[in-house]
Amino acid sequence: MEEKNLTVIEHIEEIRKRLIVIVVFFVMAVIGSFFLAKPIIQFVQFRATDSGHLTESSFHAFTVIDPIAIYLKVIIFLAVIIILPIIMYQFWSFISPGLHETERKVTLAYIPFAFILFLIGISFSYFVLMPFVMNFMNNLAGDLGITQTIGINEYFSFLFQILIPFGVVFQLPIVMLFLSRLGILDPKKLVKVRKIAYFVLFVIAAFITPPDIMSHLLVTVPLFGLYEISIIISRFGYKKFLKAEEKRKFEEIKAEQQRQIDEVMGNLDK
Numbered sequence: 001m002e003e004k005n006l007t008v009i010e011h012i013e014e015i016r017k018r019l020i021v022i023v024v025f026f027v028m029a030v031i032g033s034f035f036l037a038k039p040i041i042q043f044v045q046f047r048a049t050d051s052g053h054l055t056e057s058s059f060h061a062f063t064v065i066d067p068i069a070i071y072l073k074v075i076i077f078l079a080v081i082i083i084l085p086i087i088m089y090q091f092w093s094f095i096s097p098g099l100h101e102t103e104r105k106v107t108l109a110y111i112p113f114a115f116i117l118f119l120i121g122i123s124f125s126y127f128v129l130m131p132f133v134m135n136f137m138n139n140l141a142g143d144l145g146i147t148q149t150i151g152i153n154e155y156f157s158f159l160f161q162i163l164i165p166f167g168v169v170f171q172l173p174i175v176m177l178f179l180s181r182l183g184i185l186d187p188k189k190l191v192k193v194r195k196i197a198y199f200v201l202f203v204i205a206a207f208i209t210p211p212d213i214m215s216h217l218l219v220t221v222p223l224f225g226l227y228e229i230s231i232i233i234s235r236f237g238y239k240k241f242l243k244a245e246e247k248r249k250f251e252e253i254k255a256e257q258q259r260q261i262d263e264v265m266g267n268l269d270k
Contacts, residue, residue, distance in 0.1 A: 018090040025086050029079035037074040044159070045152075048134070059152040066153040073156060081122075085115045106181045114174045121170030122163040124222065130162060132218055165208050169223065176230035180237035187234040190227075197227055 045059060061067055080087075088111045096104045141148050179185035190197070205219040 014094060018094050022083065022087055022090055025083045026079055029082040030075055033075040033078035033082065036078055037071055040078070041070065041074055041156075044156070048155075059150055059155065061153070062151045063153075066151065070153050070156050073153075073160070077160060081119075084118065085111055088114060106178065110174050110178055114171055117170045117174060118167040121167040124170070125162050125166035126159070129166070129218060130159070133162065162208070169204070170226065172226045173230045173233050176234045177237045180234035181241055183238070183241040185234060185238075187231055187238050190231045190234060194227070194231075198224060201227060 048059075063069075089108075092104075092107050092111065096107070138148070176185065176190070180187060201223040202220055205216055205223055208219065
């Protein structure tokens with residue numbers, strides 16, 4: 001019972017250490033983001049007006065604290081993105097003692113790729129999807145005879161709602177490769193459930209895009225492409241898993257044979 005309590009305490013202490021590291025790097029990232037937030041906010045405003053989707057007078061602050069609120073939101077968003085690899089590494093360090101050697105190597109190697117895919121996801125959503133979304137909203141407002149008065153705080157909140165889901169969705173190939181590399185996911189099953197997966201991705205695209213067929217297709221097609229890429233990548237991961245399993249079984253058989261030989265030799269010596 002005491003050993004169990006000690007184990008729990010050790011886990012809590014380990015979590016505390018990991019959280020301290022994350023907090024320290026987060027504070028450093030916040031300080032750096034403090035200088036980056038203003039040019040990024042100005043860039044987003046300029047891009048929104050330069051694209052013709054909004055006018056220079058479109059953005060408004062509806063409350064006194066809106067300017068500081070959006071400033072803090074951008075700072076925190078940037079800080080989290082900057083330290084995302086560190087968060088992933090700290091999470092890996094916490095769970096790695098419970099993983100096999102192969103699993104540790106696999107999970108550690110995928111951290112940079114996961115971060116890169118996250119950046120690609122938010123870049124795609126901002127530079128490709130966002131213009132279509134704003135164009136749809138403007139056309140709809142025009143058809144309904146509505147004059148848009150957009151709050152700067154609401155605009156950036158909506159922007160984050162578009163960026164973050166795509167950053168997460170673009171992790172699909174890494175997740176598939178990771179599960180295949182560990183032997184949890186068989187690529188053949190991905191092929192068999194392709195139609196169901198397409199339907200699920202189609203529904204997801206409907207939730208994260210406006211009811212515009214072009215915007216929907218603009219999201220759905222890349223998601224389908226990600227799924228197909230995931231199948232191809234997972235095949236390589238699964239082959240490595242099978243080879244590792246064959247090697248492991250061969251070593252087990254070899255060790256068992258050696259054990260039997262040693263046992264026979266021991267009996268002869270007697």
